[in-house]
Amino acid sequence: MHKKDQPLIFELSKKGRTGYSLTELDVPEVDLSTLAPEGFIRSSAPELPEVAELDIMRHYTALSKRNHGVDSGFYPLGSCTMKYNPKVNEAVARYAGFAHIHPLQEASSVQGALELMYDLQEHLVEITGMDEVTLQPAAGAHGEWTGLMMIRAFHEANGDLNRTKVIVPDSAHGTNPASATVAGFETITVKSNEDGLVDLDDLKRVVGDDTAALMLTNPNTLGLFEENILEMAAIIHGAGGKLYYDGANLNAVLSKARPGDMGFDVVHLNLHKTFTGPHGGGGPGSGPVGVKADLIPFLPKPVLVKNGDQFEFEYNRPQSIGRVKPYYGNFGINVRAYTYIRSMGPDGLKAVSENAVINANYMMRRLAPHFDLPFDRHCKHEFVLSGKRQKKLGVRTLDIAKRLLDFGYHPPTIYFPLNVEECMMIEPTETESKETLDSFIEAMIQIAKEVEETPEVVQEAPHTTIIGRLDETKAARQPILRYQKKEAVEV
Numbered sequence: 001m002h003k004k005d006q007p008l009i010f011e012l013s014k015k016g017r018t019g020y021s022l023t024e025l026d027v028p029e030v031d032l033s034t035l036a037p038e039g040f041i042r043s044s045a046p047e048l049p050e051v052a053e054l055d056i057m058r059h060y061t062a063l064s065k066r067n068h069g070v071d072s073g074f075y076p077l078g079s080c081t082m083k084y085n086p087k088v089n090e091a092v093a094r095y096a097g098f099a100h101i102h103p104l105q106e107a108s109s110v111q112g113a114l115e116l117m118y119d120l121q122e123h124l125v126e127i128t129g130m131d132e133v134t135l136q137p138a139a140g141a142h143g144e145w146t147g148l149m150m151i152r153a154f155h156e157a158n159g160d161l162n163r164t165k166v167i168v169p170d171s172a173h174g175t176n177p178a179s180a181t182v183a184g185f186e187t188i189t190v191k192s193n194e195d196g197l198v199d200l201d202d203l204k205r206v207v208g209d210d211t212a213a214l215m216l217t218n219p220n221t222l223g224l225f226e227e228n229i230l231e232m233a234a235i236i237h238g239a240g241g242k243l244y245y246d247g248a249n250l251n252a253v254l255s256k257a258r259p260g261d262m263g264f265d266v267v268h269l270n271l272h273k274t275f276t277g278p279h280g281g282g283g284p285g286s287g288p289v290g291v292k293a294d295l296i297p298f299l300p301k302p303v304l305v306k307n308g309d310q311f312e313f314e315y316n317r318p319q320s321i322g323r324v325k326p327y328y329g330n331f332g333i334n335v336r337a338y339t340y341i342r343s344m345g346p347d348g349l350k351a352v353s354e355n356a357v358i359n360a361n362y363m364m365r366r367l368a369p370h371f372d373l374p375f376d377r378h379c380k381h382e383f384v385l386s387g388k389r390q391k392k393l394g395v396r397t398l399d400i401a402k403r404l405l406d407f408g409y410h411p412p413t414i415y416f417p418l419n420v421e422e423c424m425m426i427e428p429t430e431t432e433s434k435e436t437l438d439s440f441i442e443a444m445i446q447i448a449k450e451v452e453e454t455p456e457v458v459q460e461a462p463h464t465t466i467i468g469r470l471d472e473t474k475a476a477r478q479p480i481l482r483y484q485k486k487e488a489v490e491v
């Protein structure tokens with residue numbers, strides 16, 4: 001069979017085949033239908049695939065080989081921090097005392113787990129320069145929404161019902177305006193100047209007594225440090241607004257600079273980015289939120305507190321925005337982040353940002369002669385190139401991204417941020433070796449050459465993957481998300 005034709009597990013099914021063998025029953029058999037109330041028992045068994053253990057192993061191993069992951073190759077997806085996830089994190093997360101506990105257990109029986117959560121909060125307080133942290137939010141966007149709901153509750157508690165607007169730079173991550181909208185705010189865009197930084201005059205123009213907050217990431221999504229941050233903080237605070245820090249990618253400032261010291265009032269972190277939680281496939285993630293003292297009363301409840309030498313959840317928080325997640329956050333991912341922070345230590349975390357920044361600058365400088373560099377200045381953990389020059393030759397950034405697959409690389413983020421034409425956003429991360437950076441650079445240079453000499457090779461890429469160029473519009477508009485018998489599917 002051709003490797004393209006990996007059948008679905010349902011198509012491999014043969015009646016009566018099983019993937020397990022059990023010893024003979026040595027207790028009386030129970031009729032299951034007598035155990036459940038009427039109406040809770042299906043009249044027929046679900047049509048599950050019947051396959052042998054070996055078939056199942058081969059099936060999923062074959063599928064997994066079709067995928068690209070950070071354990072199989074370089075993954076320079078800007079703004080996503082696809083760094084290596086150390087395996088010691090997995091070992092610790094699997095300790096029975098962490099993996100086999102239940103969120104409804106008595107606090108007294110899970111003191112170790114609570115202590116880990118409390119300690120993680122304290123570490124994140126230190127790293128961000130905030131006064132208190134909640135671990136409840138399950139993702140970056142969820143953290144943004146949680147933070148904005150706290151800002152909203154803060155203004156409402158002050159009788160400031162007029163503050164309905166959240167200012168977001170045009171280079172911002174798409175989740176920022178989306179979270180602001182879901183939290184009930186109106187989004188106002190502030191422009192970037194030609195240096196790729198927030199235009200202060202435009203900021204002064206849009207700020208006012210209706211400003212609830214400015215959402216900002218620093219370094220921004222172009223990988224540039226907003227050097228006027230203290231002045232921006234003064235402008236926003238002067239107008240009575242709050243500063244929200246999108247800390248999804250902290251790789252450039254970890255142990256170097258703290259959002260709290262830059263004037264930010266609220267920050268979320270993506271533990272599944274900077275702090276080596278695995279991500280992709282939709283999670284689970286963790287997006288803790290830190291706040292300055294005046295926002296503490298609004299933190300989601302329950303709040304984990306230390307009472308003497310006991311850790312417990314406090315529910316009596318009348319001004320809290322309430323619970324934002326069942327139980328107390330994605331505990332397993334928090335264990336991984338805690339393991340990472342403890343195994344790196346403060347000096348290790350500092351080395352992370354230094355290496356992330358030097359890797360990005362090295363790559364940017366070596367690629368700059370071959371592509372357009374819209375902002376020619378030192379970058380932080382990531383940088384953007386523009387494929388404008390290649391577009392004039394009929395090759396688009398999308399084609400370049402597809403061609404990279406033939407070299408075994410995951411493409412960078414493309415067409416984002418929106419304010420750069422034919423944008424490619426590259427984030428090498430600190431975990432890659434110089435050899436890996438060099439091979440990727442060589443691949444990019446070769447593609448740039450191909451654009452000039454044999455553009456069709458790039459335009460028709462990828463050539464070596466199991467599936468060639470996809471119809472992306474159709475994939476988005478007509479997704480087939482569950483099994484349908486082959487003959488029923490019209491492709």
Ligand SMILES: *Cc1c(COP(=O)(O)O)cnc(C)c1O
Binds near residue numbers: 217
């Ligand atoms: C990834 C990212 C987010 C969103 O995080 P999710 O966990 O995917 O919700 C927000 N802002 C920035 C800058 C990001 O890179």
